[in-house]
Amino acid sequence: MSPERPYELAHLGHIELFTPKPDESLHFFVNVLGLTESGREGDSVYLRGWDDYEFHTLKLTAAKQSGLGHLAFRANSPEALERRAKKLESMGRGIGWVDGDMGHGKAYRATDPDGHIFEIYYETRWYEAPPELKPALKNQAMRFPARGCNARRLDHLNLLVLDVAATREFLTDGLHMRNTERIMLDDGTEAGSWMTTTNKTYDIAFTLDHTGVAGRFHHVTYALDSREDILRAADVFLENGVFIETGPHKHAVQQTFFLYVWEPGGNRVELANAGARLMLAPDWKPIIWTQAERAKGQAWGLKTVESFHTHGTPPVA
Amino acid sequence: MSPERPYELAHLGHIELFTPKPDESLHFFVNVLGLTESGREGDSVYLRGWDDYEFHTLKLTAAKQSGLGHLAFRANSPEALERRAKKLESMGRGIGWVDGDMGHGKAYRATDPDGHIFEIYYETRWYEAPPELKPALKNQAMRFPARGCNARRLDHLNLLVLDVAATREFLTDGLHMRNTERIMLDDGTEAGSWMTTTNKTYDIAFTLDHTGVAGRFHHVTYALDSREDILRAADVFLENGVFIETGPHKHAVQQTFFLYVWEPGGNRVELANAGARLMLAPDWKPIIWTQAERAKGQAWGLKTVESFHTHGTPPVA
Amino acid sequence: MSPERPYELAHLGHIELFTPKPDESLHFFVNVLGLTESGREGDSVYLRGWDDYEFHTLKLTAAKQSGLGHLAFRANSPEALERRAKKLESMGRGIGWVDGDMGHGKAYRATDPDGHIFEIYYETRWYEAPPELKPALKNQAMRFPARGCNARRLDHLNLLVLDVAATREFLTDGLHMRNTERIMLDDGTEAGSWMTTTNKTYDIAFTLDHTGVAGRFHHVTYALDSREDILRAADVFLENGVFIETGPHKHAVQQTFFLYVWEPGGNRVELANAGARLMLAPDWKPIIWTQAERAKGQAWGLKTVESFHTHGTPPVA
């Protein structure tokens, strides 16, 4: 970030996930992951973590297939929203304005090169806890649920894309994000990139989809307070028969402590903890990981599971 | 933050602490707190946590009395530095430009209403680890030391001031910081305020000095990765005969998990963990704590120790 | 322990607590502490932690006053039970045999010098989880509940007594327990003692009751897996309006990480974690803490709260 070119987006706001098993998925997100329902409308249920300040961070929508409905970033101001809309339109990426839904006001929609739908909005609905969910401390959105994994707040999402470099450039130019880390294969292909619009070291990431199918979704991540919370979540997933794909372990890239599972609808969900790691330098230079470095696996030597490179939603026929 | 008035400062850069017991203080910061020396010059030793990306975050200087030498924020860009210098000068708070020291380039100095010296700089010296301190993962400044409390990175500092509201206004107008929480006594006096220039919920705080002596220092804080790390640090302090003033416990204000000790020179030092708590909303409204709410003590009921309201450095005769 | 005089008791089995607020107390133990009900009969509800192998470790009984109904240790064998019964009878402490209740078979009852009722039994009812509570791993009694504080297993209890030394001698001679730590005041009074019949460093403790009223109860303790679990439990208590008396902090005596609350019926309940601490030496010599050492407070300097010396159940008029 440079004040000469400040961030225009405040943070990842929410994502919409499609599920072909809406009842099972809802049970997973509420009773296992520990999210709380704040509303429902049509085929969608609105959900949030106990520290999410907005009405929702997850819109769960019944659909024929799993996958991402859309993702949304909140702009820093009404003016920033207007500027981004104009820029996205000028880049030929614009879809147009929508009225918003239960959780926020008007939003501008655009697509990344893969066709994933990005939504930018400013006007939002702050969550108001009903009496039985009022927190003991007034600087907290909702009381701690003490249920399931107690997912705290939305952290980031990860897309599968056909062209990582093009996606990175779209986010840099169109949305003023910054690249913090990336993977470069020996043949010059960019295999993955991590972007931020905050002091977190990433708010969105995207990795190469080897299937050749555009617009797929890799995972969404909720943050927990400690690595111990992640380990306990693994116990909770185990007890509930949730498929644990990989982890808990520590990523070499970004050093995040991770745990990946598949919710009943097929979408991959991550719980993560970053410790006290932040990106504070305004002139951070992206870390470039080579193919050889990536071949070493995760931080403590765990090999990346094969499905991590192939499983995305919707599934490929 | 509004993009119409974006943050101009990237983060707290470092502080200079005076100590009348330089050898004992250095032993404390290196062997007990776990900082690493990166240089020394004149009466000063330059120190940093293993995740601090700059040359130093603590300048420890031998002096007749304890207390704060100066504090420094890094600007977001050279232009932001120039703008802040002009603004501070126009407010009548400016001292002028200095050349910088071992850790950074030219800096503009100014005073807050209490006379504490603020320094703003942009050009900095990135830390380069010597071979024996190279980390295993290239996205980390230095290898994990596995020594003492393993302080990770500078987090924030806390000043004692004679006029909390005036200090808050100075930081808001002069430095574009935002107020996230504050304490208002029944008589209308503002007793404490917490300000941010990042997604952390505070980078600097200041509380009322009841002694009537201006310009004193309350504490500096280094971040650890987990609450368990804070508990282990308490063991380390105990084994090393360091005076533990209060904690470990959880603050109600800001919900930080804290541990306060006094280093041999008399300055208060905090180790803290915020879990996954961040301030992401661009339109966050300050939380106002009343006198009655504060009287309840810390989050889980611990009463605030009396010395927390009286002990500052330099000591009052 | 000496094989020439081996332990006769296997472990603390359960305690019966009286509560004048049975509904509120039951809500506390199930929904806040995280115990699970395994049966009810008459005015009593039988409860247990998810790792307790027996039918119950807490019998919660409606009564006019709070306090301890009885406490029970499981013997190592039928023969050990017979030997203890004879010994207690010979000491003039015996009450006689009872049939047992929903959780176990015949038991011998006796009193300590204060009149607290001790029960010794061997035949027990192993807990059998209903289908919905079957654990994923077969070496675990019940599935992890992911509810409230998730109390794991009964750990120990603490009595208030009028004569600490006499109680210690009763447990040593009558029940073959070993003393691991004790507090000796300057005037020669023994103020507290900790006894074990396992490799845990204590299974029962007792401290001086300054009120002069015999037979009161200080607290019962459930174990959690980590200090982080204790901290999270403090959040859960805070959210549920439970009175936190003191902690979380680390005891100097026995080094246990502790958190004390009062359940709605008035009885004190502790959650604790001992880390990997065990007493393995067969010839451990008791640690004697002096009055001056105790005056230093807990391990990290927290002063012992006044109510810790006065609050017991039933309350003293």
Add this chain to the structure above:
Amino acid sequence: MSPERPYELAHLGHIELFTPKPDESLHFFVNVLGLTESGREGDSVYLRGWDDYEFHTLKLTAAKQSGLGHLAFRANSPEALERRAKKLESMGRGIGWVDGDMGHGKAYRATDPDGHIFEIYYETRWYEAPPELKPALKNQAMRFPARGCNARRLDHLNLLVLDVAATREFLTDGLHMRNTERIMLDDGTEAGSWMTTTNKTYDIAFTLDHTGVAGRFHHVTYALDSREDILRAADVFLENGVFIETGPHKHAVQQTFFLYVWEPGGNRVELANAGARLMLAPDWKPIIWTQAERAKGQAWGLKTVESFHTHGTPPVA
């Protein structure tokens, strides 16, 4: 355990490890694992964790090949030692009496069916910390080192054996240990067994050596206080270039949270945490794991690494 047949051994006392790289191994155990040297004699260095009450728990001996020198259990009394010596002799397993070494008095030596050397002793040398290593709390053997992984105390060891059932019977009959869990293959072969002589769920384990070479060593384990400590240890191993074989993860068998590395001499070392898990029941029935159950991998799905079944010391030509 039955008081009619009580445990005769108090706990695992120490093991002797051979290393062909004594300097590198010593550096590993002291600076990386965090053990403290208490003496040296001949080709051996005596080492211990900060909570081990005896003079040593590891005797590190320079040798041509890696592997186990001997393992030693402390008896519960002089009489128990005599009884075990007679029993082992009567079983034809006895080697005879030795004088002991720097750490303990006379000991009786015997072999298990594989030829591993077992030593039983009672007279021991309690560790006396030199002034600079005195702990702040008098109920602790030595001050917390705050160095490397800070290994706390010896926990257990694991042998490779040619006949698991025969080894289990040897420990049951000869040493009065109890079996808590075991693995039975579909063809009736016992593939692994875990035995205890304390309230820990195991003090010694042994698994099938597929190489057909008798007398090999699988690993030795030191306990840490929390799972977070294990994760931090993984960081320390990574920074020090230590080979991490597998973990951190949670075993299904015994539910231990584990981390396995190879020390420079080639011997496998584990750091582990059991949380608050203990075996308190005097009539515990062994958990039998089937071949199908074991094929599921570890608790959260990690597949057992191949080297875990093949790597032992000394290596097989």
